[in-house]
Amino acid sequence: MDLKEQLAAMEKRVARLEAVEGMRDTIVRYARAVDTKDWAEIDAIYTDDAVIDNQWRSETYAGKEAILNFFKRHRATFEFTRRISNVNERITVEGKNGVVITSALALIGYNGESYILLGDYEWHMRPEKNMWRIFKFVIYSSMMMTLERGWGKEADRQPPPAPPLKRV
Numbered sequence: 001m002d003l004k005e006q007l008a009a010m011e012k013r014v015a016r017l018e019a020v021e022g023m024r025d026t027i028v029r030y031a032r033a034v035d036t037k038d039w040a041e042i043d044a045i046y047t048d049d050a051v052i053d054n055q056w057r058s059e060t061y062a063g064k065e066a067i068l069n070f071f072k073r074h075r076a077t078f079e080f081t082r083r084i085s086n087v088n089e090r091i092t093v094e095g096k097n098g099v100v101i102t103s104a105l106a107l108i109g110y111n112g113e114s115y116i117l118l119g120d121y122e123w124h125m126r127p128e129k130n131m132w133r134i135f136k137f138v139i140y141s142s143m144m145m146t147l148e149r150g151w152g153k154e155a156d157r158q159p160p161p162a163p164p165l166k167r168v
Contacts, residue, residue, distance in 0.1 A: 019093045022132040023100050023125050024086060030123075030134070031083035037075050039068055047128055047135040056119070056141035057162045073165035080109030085121060097126045108144070110163065116151075118143040 001009070026045050033041035043064060052061040052070060061070045075081065088103040099122065106117040124136035141162075145151055 016093050019098055019127070019132070020091045022127070023091055023098050023123070024089075026125060026132045026134065027085050027100060027102070027123065031085045034071055034075065035081050035083055037072075039072065042068060042071055045131070045133055047126070047133045050133075050135050050137070053136070053138045055139060069168070070165075072168045076166040076168050077163060078108050078110050079112075080107070082107045097124065098132065099124055104139075104141070114147050115144055116147065117141055118151075 029041055029045050032038065033045065046064055046067055048064060050062075050064065050067055052067055054061070054070075061067050084105040084107075085102055087105060090101045092099050101123075102121050104117070104119045104121045108115040108117055119139065119141035122136075122138040122140070123134055125132045125134050127133075143151060
């Protein structure tokens with residue numbers, strides 16, 4: 001491999017690493033924004049044509065207005081949330097787009113009780129306006145249980161019906 005080819009290969013590797021770090025940054029911004037009710041940040045990290053496919057609720061939210069309303073209703077329903085999203089991550093860069101798959105862990109306060117939510121998240125992103133922005137977000141929630149109930153028995157590891165979201 002000559003010097004020109006080596007330089008081109010190195011530029012490609014650096015671009016991929018920058019893409020991976022940019023997508024990680026977006027996921028951290030997402031988690032903090034939802035947990036702190038930073039609606040301007042939610043608006044900034046989603047594309048105008050973004051879609052959320054919430055498998056737990058069997059609902060789809062298309063466009064920024066619907067997505068912002070979903071998160072506002074989510075945070076009005078749950079008194080406390082803290083997301084830990086960058087767990088067991090797998091990041092792929094496919095041309096100009098990227099896909100991030102992670103395990104999801106959320107600590108939630110609901111109706112005066114403490115819950116743990118486990119599942120998986122799948123983010124589809126593209127670079128736009130000098131950052132990686134989410135254009136599709138798929139939520140796969142697999143368990144939500146109180147600390148008291150735990151997850152030791154098979155029946156406890158089944159996702160409960162999603163609680164109705166409050167109106168805002």
